[in-house]
Amino acid sequence: MPATLYLTRGSGNSFKPALVLRQTGRSATLKFLDVLAGESRRPEFLAINPLGQVPYLVLEDGRGIGQSNAIAWWAAEGTPLMPADAVSRAQALQWMIFEQTALEPNISPARFFTHIVPAQREAHAADIPRWLEAGHRGLGVLEQHLTHRAFITDHGYSVADVAVYGYTHLAGEGGFDLERYPAVQAWMQRVRSTPGYTDIGELLAH
Ligand SMILES: N[C@@H](CCC(=O)N[C@@H](CS)C(=O)NCC(=O)O)C(=O)O
Known part of the structure; x- marks a missing residue:
């Protein structure tokens, strides 16, 4: 039985491991939860991932991996998407942590309340300028990093590009x-020109 990847549609976090799987040809059964309907907080799913979040991967032997970038890392292991040398691997991790601390926490909520549930935007009107300002700071750092390089690390296209691309x-x-x-x-x-690239709408359609 292949691994099972729990996902939700429209999510940049779900997109990341799904794209690595697609581009590396690794297989997993995709199971979609409707997080807006509360499916990730139901007892059946909390028994799988007590954090109640997707993406979440359950391996054939029952072991689980949470966090989009950790799942993407697992999926990239042993493939051309994993940087070959120790420095590039450490730099990949550096940028994947940057993604989770400087980009995702700002871009994701701004997008969520603007695009996914715009009816709730007004209730978060005071937070949006803060998310935009901090997100722009992160994007500015990324701009500087990418000015003289093709991809995030010297390895070339890697799991770090997928992670950073997810919400950018x-x-x-x-x-x-x-x-x-x-x-x-x-x-x-x-990134969009790499072999097997599939956009979020198509990849997370079911
Ligand atoms: N840092 C986590 C964030 C995961 C996350 O926020 N998942 C959202 C969907 S994008 C979720 O499951 N929300 C449902 C909930 O919290 O109930 C990751 O990178 O996987």
Whole structure:
């Protein structure tokens, strides 16, 4: 029995491990939860992942892996998406942690309340400028990093690019003006040109 990856549609976090699986040809059974309907907080799923979050991977032997970037890392192991040398691997981790601390916590909620549940945007109106400001700070750091390089690490296209791309490419839906970041835009185009790249709508359709 293959591994099972629990996901939700429209989510940048769910997109990341799904894209690594697609691009490496590794297989997993995809199971979609409707988090807006509370499916990730039901006892059946809390018994699988007590955090009540997706993505979450259950391996054939029953062991589980949570956190999008950890699952993406597992899926990239032993494939060309895993940087070959120790420095590039450490730098990949560095940027995957950057993604979870400087980009995702700002881009994801801004997008969620602007694009996914706009009816709740007003209730979060006071937070949105803070998310935009902090998200732009992160995007500015990414712009600087990508100005003179093709991909996140010297290895070339890797799991780190997938992780950082996950929410960066959705930032426009959160109200971020990506025109301010030409190097980021050129990099996103390079990511979209990699073999097997599949966009979020198609990858997370079921
Ligand atoms: N840091 C986690 C964040 C996961 C996360 O926030 N998942 C959201 C969907 S994008 C979720 O499951 N929300 C449902 C809930 O918290 O009940 C990751 O990278 O996987």
